Amino acid sequence: MSxxxxxxxxVVNAGVELFAGELERQQAEVARVEWRPPADGAGExxxxxxxxxxxxxxANDRAVVAMQAAEPRVVGIGRAGDLLxxxxxxxxxxxGPPIDWDGMCGPLRGxxxxxxxxxxxxxDPEEAARLAGRGGLRFGPCHERGAVGPMAGVVSASMPVWxxxxxxxxxxxxxxxxEGLGKVLRYGAYDAExxxxxxxxxxxxxxxxxxxxxxxxxxxxxxxxxxxxxxxGDEGHNRxxxxxxxxxxxxxxxxxxxxxxxxxxxxxxxxISGNDHFFLNLAMAAGKATADAAAGTAxxxxxxxxxxxxxxxxxxxxxxxxxWFTGPAGVVDGLYLPGFGPxxxxxxxxxxxxxxxxxxxxMAMAAAPAIVRFVGGSPEDAVAATLAMYDITWAExxxxxxxTLGFRGTPLGIDAREVVHSGVLPTVNTGIAHKDPGVGQxxxxxxxxxxxxxxxxxxxxxxxPTA
Amino acid sequence: MSxxxxxxxxVVNAGVELFAGELERQQAEVARVEWRPPADGAGExxxxxxxxxxxxxxANDRAVVAMQAAEPRVVGIGRAGDLLxxxxxxxxxxxGPPIDWDGMCGPLRGxxxxxxxxxxxxxDPEEAARLAGRGGLRFGPCHERGAVGPMAGVVSASMPVWxxxxxxxxxxxxxxxxEGLGKVLRYGAYDAExxxxxxxxxxxxxxxxxxxxxxxxxxxxxxxxxxxxxxxGDEGHNRxxxxxxxxxxxxxxxxxxxxxxxxxxxxxxxxISGNDHFFLNLAMAAGKATADAAAGTAxxxxxxxxxxxxxxxxxxxxxxxxxWFTGPAGVVDGLYLPGFGPxxxxxxxxxxxxxxxxxxxxMAMAAAPAIVRFVGGSPEDAVAATLAMYDITWAExxxxxxxTLGFRGTPLGIDAREVVHSGVLPTVNTGIAHKDPGVGQxxxxxxxxxxxxxxxxxxxxxxxPTA
Numbered sequence: 001m002s003x004x005x006x007x008x009x010x011v012v013n014a015g016v017e018l019f020a021g022e023l024e025r026q027q028a029e030v031a032r033v034e035w036r037p038p039a040d041g042a043g044e045x046x047x048x049x050x051x052x053x054x055x056x057x058x059a060n061d062r063a064v065v066a067m068q069a070a071e072p073r074v075v076g077i078g079r080a081g082d083l084l085x086x087x088x089x090x091x092x093x094x095x096g097p098p099i100d101w102d103g104m105c106g107p108l109r110g111x112x113x114x115x116x117x118x119x120x121x122x123x124d125p126e127e128a129a130r131l132a133g134r135g136g137l138r139f140g141p142c143h144e145r146g147a148v149g150p151m152a153g154v155v156s157a158s159m160p161v162w163x164x165x166x167x168x169x170x171x172x173x174x175x176x177x178x179e180g181l182g183k184v185l186r187y188g189a190y191d192a193e194x195x196x197x198x199x200x201x202x203x204x205x206x207x208x209x210x211x212x213x214x215x216x217x218x219x220x221x222x223x224x225x226x227x228x229x230x231x232x233g234d235e236g237h238n239r240x241x242x243x244x245x246x247x248x249x250x251x252x253x254x255x256x257x258x259x260x261x262x263x264x265x266x267x268x269x270x271x272i273s274g275n276d277h278f279f280l281n282l283a284m285a286a287g288k289a290t291a292d293a294a295a296g297t298a299x300x301x302x303x304x305x306x307x308x309x310x311x312x313x314x315x316x317x318x319x320x321x322x323x324w325f326t327g328p329a330g331v332v333d334g335l336y337l338p339g340f341g342p343x344x345x346x347x348x349x350x351x352x353x354x355x356x357x358x359x360x361x362x363m364a365m366a367a368a369p370a371i372v373r374f375v376g377g378s379p380e381d382a383v384a385a386t387l388a389m390y391d392i393t394w395a396e397x398x399x400x401x402x403x404t405l406g407f408r409g410t411p412l413g414i415d416a417r418e419v420v421h422s423g424v425l426p427t428v429n430t431g432i433a434h435k436d437p438g439v440g441q442x443x444x445x446x447x448x449x450x451x452x453x454x455x456x457x458x459x460x461x462x463x464x465p466t467a
Numbered sequence: 468m469s470x471x472x473x474x475x476x477x478v479v480n481a482g483v484e485l486f487a488g489e490l491e492r493q494q495a496e497v498a499r500v501e502w503r504p505p506a507d508g509a510g511e512x513x514x515x516x517x518x519x520x521x522x523x524x525x526a527n528d529r530a531v532v533a534m535q536a537a538e539p540r541v542v543g544i545g546r547a548g549d550l551l552x553x554x555x556x557x558x559x560x561x562x563g564p565p566i567d568w569d570g571m572c573g574p575l576r577g578x579x580x581x582x583x584x585x586x587x588x589x590x591d592p593e594e595a596a597r598l599a600g601r602g603g604l605r606f607g608p609c610h611e612r613g614a615v616g617p618m619a620g621v622v623s624a625s626m627p628v629w630x631x632x633x634x635x636x637x638x639x640x641x642x643x644x645x646e647g648l649g650k651v652l653r654y655g656a657y658d659a660e661x662x663x664x665x666x667x668x669x670x671x672x673x674x675x676x677x678x679x680x681x682x683x684x685x686x687x688x689x690x691x692x693x694x695x696x697x698x699x700g701d702e703g704h705n706r707x708x709x710x711x712x713x714x715x716x717x718x719x720x721x722x723x724x725x726x727x728x729x730x731x732x733x734x735x736x737x738x739i740s741g742n743d744h745f746f747l748n749l750a751m752a753a754g755k756a757t758a759d760a761a762a763g764t765a766x767x768x769x770x771x772x773x774x775x776x777x778x779x780x781x782x783x784x785x786x787x788x789x790x791w792f793t794g795p796a797g798v799v800d801g802l803y804l805p806g807f808g809p810x811x812x813x814x815x816x817x818x819x820x821x822x823x824x825x826x827x828x829x830m831a832m833a834a835a836p837a838i839v840r841f842v843g844g845s846p847e848d849a850v851a852a853t854l855a856m857y858d859i860t861w862a863e864x865x866x867x868x869x870x871t872l873g874f875r876g877t878p879l880g881i882d883a884r885e886v887v888h889s890g891v892l893p894t895v896n897t898g899i900a901h902k903d904p905g906v907g908q909x910x911x912x913x914x915x916x917x918x919x920x921x922x923x924x925x926x927x928x929x930x931x932p933t934a
Contacts, residue, residue, distance in 0.1 A: 242700075245713055246712055252722070
């Protein structure tokens, strides 16, 4: 039906027309973003880029072809300190662009505190906070070590990480194992329950899963699992019930035969089965391995990373290498757990926007009408959100399809120029952390990244040398 | 949002309006059934029933409330001969209304032959056919023993059956275990591969599953599993990938600890995992237990069974007890496996229409846009098919919801009067068996039941005494 770029589908799909037409007729009722004039100063950058449009198009084709070709597969689980460059005992990685202790939000500080105690660097939370405050810890973005982390995204040396390899490019990506919802480190909680769970994940869960993965006849094909999950009501970011179920199904024969104590295997299986979000971290590692395949494509305006540290949102383009372009992290519009409200919410946080970067998550909400029970809105809003994303993407996924849109490929390859030109920002759905350290999750919802990050990235691309 | 009858949702749902309006505008393109005048002689029956409309409405409310209240749960697996009344070694049950050997179609004959050899009544297929031909076997509908069977639906004494109990009414329903697709007994195949599989299912699979079910802390809640599966792209008849995945997930801890040989447990797990249709037979048993809760409701025009033996389609109403009203089984319009075409197809066959009877399957195709890859058509057709069903149903399910229609309850309680009056027949999706015995599955598609069965049922209801 389509080549690796997947663009022919754009014009042949009747299902999309059906929806789009109706949505336009009812525009007052739906959440489509109106066109806005290009942000201040962006017009000049867009004009300069217009003079090299053919070169950018060729670069974007190359970047998107690399993402389409990616074959992310789980090749194992390892210790972060052994796998991630320069991750020593005193270094803690975090989500989003670089930030120091003074700039960190509450939940990121909470996760840093918890991880420091988990690693034994500090005896208790107070000591951890003091140590961090006087410069006794080193920090760095996950993204700069080939990793991604949900929410606070803190990774410390002893933590187990999924190792995902892109079979096409050979590059590797890493992500921690998902802790579940509620009071968990990634939402900034660090009490005994949180630390006990982290220790059990390191000592038991990782061992059982490693043994199970070793028994599989071939590495788990994440592209195939995500593709199936999108046919089963997941969008791969905040709804992962199908992905988690399919993962367990794929691991089942191996779990039945691993040579590990039965009680440990049962505990591992029940832990995974009890957490519909367990698959998220695999989708994120798949996203990182996929997006990295496009990273460094000179001249390309395609986004290769979007990430938030709870204070700032950062974006990277294929054509601007490892540079971050930032703006203030957004305020999430969402649903709250009982007893919490918007006044408790931290700003947008986490590397999980790597899912949107590869055309799933918020970009693929049309796949997951039931997501609205988690993030708010109506199923029509979810469809409208996906439809709007085709305006700012370069291609349509050849792997990930949307049944309700007549199997149209998901919007793939966010083009920073189009974001700036149209004023349409990528749709992101996300969990909401409490703004104070030590509390945890308080809700989930939708959020817009800051336009200035895309403007800055577009300017930098316009400044970059032509081929 | 709605009481047990679930009807308030009919008027408040914006999602449905969105779709319905668009569909009406594009009517030429979609598969909605046009109104047709009532079938011959039906007008008089409808007129007589109109004089007792209030009585019928009250009876229909009772029938539908009983279906809404049903809580089908898996209480175990047993030997059919021990559980189903009068199922001795020489009696073979089949799908659909009663039929004798001379009237049986090819695939039903094939399944009878295979079951006779499986039971050891005959030494080989030739002897089985001779025995059947000279009256040496007894036949009867599954439905008349509390059971249901997919496709040919043949049940013999030694076969294991799921035992499903409605926690509300206490009534029990039975269904065999699913064999997988292709060359299988229920599609009329009976070669050594088929018979070996049946023996293994009886000797190993049933033992492992029985042991696993015994370890569950509480019986499997099929209503909850089906409800989840409908949020995950299943419709519960011809798409059961989510149901099968959720079943495995629910059984996982039990499978890890059951005291059976590991090789048997692994074989059982791989067999189930290798067959996305495995959950179908549980959905069917849940359907039978649910529909039977409404059976025998005097004066009610609600359908409590639809079943086909490959020659005739039969329907039962709540208000007409155990009587069957029949017409010729339909010709399926569908997709064929490579090498096969419409000329190979048997007519519509199987008890699996019990799923449509409780508002899932073809009635809930809007839940499963990906079903069209199996049965043909487009995702828009699937939505249109479900929308048309609200015209002939009495209520909307309070358990089973359709995310793409704004979580509207599925169309529940087919009203035979409305079928006859509107000319809209229930939408059924189904597998297609080869017309010859011994071959197996050749495709899958959509089929309409015969109107005359509904006309005959409506007439009989009009003839029944008033309260």
